[in-house]
Ligand code: FAD
């Protein structure tokens with residue numbers, strides 16, 4: 001007889017959502033995390049009353065009404081809409097690429113004028129490709145938006161973020177960015193978007209309400225004992241570590257944050273400002289209070305907290321953030337995946353165990369799917 005039905009390794013959104021549903025189904029769960037806190041990468045520290053996104057800015061957005069309703073039943077979300085601004089050598093442009101950007105870039109005022117200018121700007125790449133598919137991010141970006149936007153708003157930012165030339169990056173990365181011929185600065189196309197009122201920690205607290213948790217508990221430090229406490233394990237840590245790196249280490253990009261408390265109520269007037277030139281060493285500055293304070297409310301707190309983000313190559317011991325999209329890592333992951341599929345007692349899920357960049361909403365969706373498979377609807 002086991003003490004628990006499920007041992008859940010990792011208290012991020014995947015583990016916490018699975019635990020929530022398992023608890024609802026009457027299962028006994030133990031959730032462990034090697035960090036000193038729960039919540040995985042959505043965890044926020046509170047500094048001078050401001051929720052600081054410790055592991056990078058998190059904006060919840062989804063087209064999936066079921067996931068949106070699920071999250072909102074736990075904690076209602078505010079009306080935050082992500083409208084980042086790009087700073088290129090001191091000139092400011094709205095993102096994503098829309099009529100405001102085209103006006104700022106070229107002075108064009110109508111969708112027709114904007115489309116004409118983009119067509120002019122992409123004529124060269126269009127004739128070079130001559131109907132064939134773009135082979136890399138540079139070709140794709142030139143084909144989508146033309147030379148000026150590529151050079152001022154894409155190239156520098158992308159090369160800093162991924163640490164390689166745009167000619168060596170896959171085309172699909174840039175297809176994620178909307179291109180719009182309307183004056184609309186909303187970065188996402190999804191109909192649902194916001195930040196939990198009271199912060200992400202509250203969402204995690206609600207998910208893990210009345211569930212036994214242990215922080216500062218590394219699965220690998222107590223593996224034998226932990227494997228015996230539960231009938232099944234939901235593992236959300238790195239898949240290569242689970243198998244003792246037997247085929248080698250999967251690679252990631254990581255981010256270093258330089259966070260600063262400032263004696264001003266409003267430093268940059270927006271939550272996100274991207275620095276799209278190559279020379280500025282950071283990719284963007286986040287001003288955390290703007291995720292949760294709007295209008296005059298921004299001035300109620302005389303202080304603010306900002307984080308500069310420096311994108312860098314991951315080394316063992318650093319936080320693994322973004323899986324590297326290349327053939328070596330894809331092949332390596334397939335080897336680990338086939339081992340994972342043979343495990344009877346262990347279920348693998350979440351961004352580290354699946355070596356896949358998941359946004360928060362798809363993470364919840366996947367965890368609910370696994371829970372439904374395991375527990376029945
Ligand atoms: P995680 O949150 O990483 O949780 C895994 C947990 O497992 C961690 O707490 C870890 O400590 C624990 N763990 C690992 N190994 C062990 C072990 N051996 N023993 C015990 N515990 C262990 N998504 C959005 O929707 N919008 C955004 O704006 C957004 N911004 C992002 C910005 C950055 C910089 C990053 C990296 C991600 C962003 N995401 C965003 C994605 C979001 O963070 C993920 O969707 C979500 O965190 C995935 O949850 P998870 O549970 O799979 O992983």
Ligand code: UDP
Pocket residue numbers: 086095153154155157158161173174176177274276
């Ligand atoms: N991007 C860019 N300039 C910007 C913002 C984004 O060139 O100001 C590119 C960059 O290559 C990035 C991609 O668009 O990787 C996708 O942007 P997104 O905001 O989805 O980035 P991520 O979620 O990867 O941080």
